[in-house]
Amino acid sequence: MSKPERIQGVRGMNDVLPADEALWTRFEEAVASTMRAYGYQRIRTPIVEHTRLFVRGIGEVTDIVEKEMYSFTDALNGEMLTLRPESTAGVVRSVIEHNLLYDGPKRLWYTGPMFRHERPQKGRYRQFHQVGAEALGLAGPDADAEVILLCHRLWSDLGLNGVKLEINTLGQPDERRAHRAALIEYFERHLDVLDEEARRRLHSNPLRILDTKNPQMQPLADAAPRLIEFLGEASLAHFEGLQSLLRSQNIPYRINPRLVRGLDYYNLSVFEWVADGIALCGGGRYDPLVEMLGGRAAPGCGFGIGVERVLERMRAEAVDLGGGGCDVYIVHQGAGVLEPALQAAERLRDAGLDVILHAGGGGFKAQFKRADASGAFVAVVLGEDEAARGEATVKWLREASAAPGEGRQQSVALEALAQTIIDALVADGDDA
Ligand code: AMP
Numbered sequence: 001m002s003k004p005e006r007i008q009g010v011r012g013m014n015d016v017l018p019a020d021e022a023l024w025t026r027f028e029e030a031v032a033s034t035m036r037a038y039g040y041q042r043i044r045t046p047i048v049e050h051t052r053l054f055v056r057g058i059g060e061v062t063d064i065v066e067k068e069m070y071s072f073t074d075a076l077n078g079e080m081l082t083l084r085p086e087s088t089a090g091v092v093r094s095v096i097e098h099n100l101l102y103d104g105p106k107r108l109w110y111t112g113p114m115f116r117h118e119r120p121q122k123g124r125y126r127q128f129h130q131v132g133a134e135a136l137g138l139a140g141p142d143a144d145a146e147v148i149l150l151c152h153r154l155w156s157d158l159g160l161n162g163v164k165l166e167i168n169t170l171g172q173p174d175e176r177r178a179h180r181a182a183l184i185e186y187f188e189r190h191l192d193v194l195d196e197e198a199r200r201r202l203h204s205n206p207l208r209i210l211d212t213k214n215p216q217m218q219p220l221a222d223a224a225p226r227l228i229e230f231l232g233e234a235s236l237a238h239f240e241g242l243q244s245l246l247r248s249q250n251i252p253y254r255i256n257p258r259l260v261r262g263l264d265y266y267n268l269s270v271f272e273w274v275a276d277g278i279a280l281c282g283g284g285r286y287d288p289l290v291e292m293l294g295g296r297a298a299p300g301c302g303f304g305i306g307v308e309r310v311l312e313r314m315r316a317e318a319v320d321l322g323g324g325g326c327d328v329y330i331v332h333q334g335a336g337v338l339e340p341a342l343q344a345a346e347r348l349r350d351a352g353l354d355v356i357l358h359a360g361g362g363g364f365k366a367q368f369k370r371a372d373a374s375g376a377f378v379a380v381v382l383g384e385d386e387a388a389r390g391e392a393t394v395k396w397l398r399e400a401s402a403a404p405g406e407g408r409q410q411s412v413a414l415e416a417l418a419q420t421i422i423d424a425l426v427a428d429g430d431d432a
Pocket of ligand 1: 086118123124125129305308
């Protein structure tokens with residue numbers, strides 16, 4: 001019989017292995033506590049939505065809708081469905097469907113996998129994760145400032161220093177239309193400099209030409225008419241309002257007039273958090289979206305954080321992940337020892353400790369190797385003699401103030417085991 005094929009994971013879709021768990025957990029716990037600190041409630045929407053939700057909500061002439069969506073026909077009923085490439089459209093759909101805005105504004109957050117058919121490279125995957133927040137029903141720049149402050153607190157909770165804020169304003173649709181007309185006229189006068197993609201976009205989405213990565217077109221984009229020259233009083237006041245709130249809270253920012261964001265539904269404020277030229281988070285205001293998706297008009301703003309990119313940044317800045325590992329590793333050997341070892345493990349877990357009970361046999365030496373590798377604070381050793389005396393030997397694997405010293409060991413009655421270990425952990429500042 002030939003050897004069966006080894007099936008690999010899908011390109012650009014990654015496993016998260018246990019070795020990275022401490023990093024993910026550190027991030028996820030910071031997110032949950034930051035969201036709580038600002039009164040945001042979690043919402044969980046499906047990974048699959050109707051394709052037309054994204055076509056309408058994100059915009060037909062966007063990279064995502066044009067070429068990045070994982071779409072398929074439901075074989076049972078012929079519906080066109082799509083794996084969500086982002087979550088704002090789905091959250092807004094759900095808010096409309098369940099009439100969540102009936103009693104006033106809503107502060108919501110989500111996290112989960114997103115799917116985009118991009119060319120995989122470092123920091124760009126086909127399945128990646130986002131954390132996002134949406135403040136719905138709030139029109140003032142205080143809401144924009146709030147979601148920005150929330151991100152700022154998250155970075156500082158995580159101990160990240162190098163994350164910088166860039167902001168811009170996209171104005172209102174009529175102001176953009178006037179700017180757009182001026183842009184088309186400007187680019188038409190310089191058709192010879194435009195590359196193929198720019199020419200294709202000239203009449204459908206000229207704003208995106210400003211986003212060009214083509215160095216030959218850079219000077220042209222730099223000298224193009226600026227949206228800010230087309231903004232009315234209200235839009236300018238909103239932008240100034242946001243800036244003055246950011247200044248009042250000492251949040252440094254840079255205005256980046258080239259920041260346009262890829263999605264069509266944004267208006268007024270847009271922002272990005274960037275570290276070493278890499279966008280960790282993008283967000284802004286999307287007042288037209290609720291109505292565009294069939295709801296009663298309601299303003300909104302929010303952001304999406306790229307989780308993998310933040311984790312990479314946490315690695316780069318060597319963020320402290322705390323202990324990781326478990327508290328106790330139980331080493332046991334001998335006739336009739338398994339039952340008291342199992343019993344001891346259950347008692348320790350009752351007391352709130354995280355315990356690995358050695359499995360798979362092997363001598364004490366091999367078991368101690370496993371205990372060391374587990375990251376446990378102590379090894380609890382049970383042999384036939386100890387078990388007969390109702391005791392265990394506790395071996396401290398890590399140096400700690402209240403423990404008798406790394407490598408030292410002591411006999412402890414099984415009844416006193418949990419308390420002895422907890423005392424040492426608590427004294428060491430661990431909240432076991
Ligand atoms: P966007 O919805 O495109 O504004 O994306 C928000 C954030 O998600 C970006 O700032 C990135 O950090 C992250 N992101 C977007 N696309 C990808 C991808 N293909 N792989 C990994 N992260 C991504």
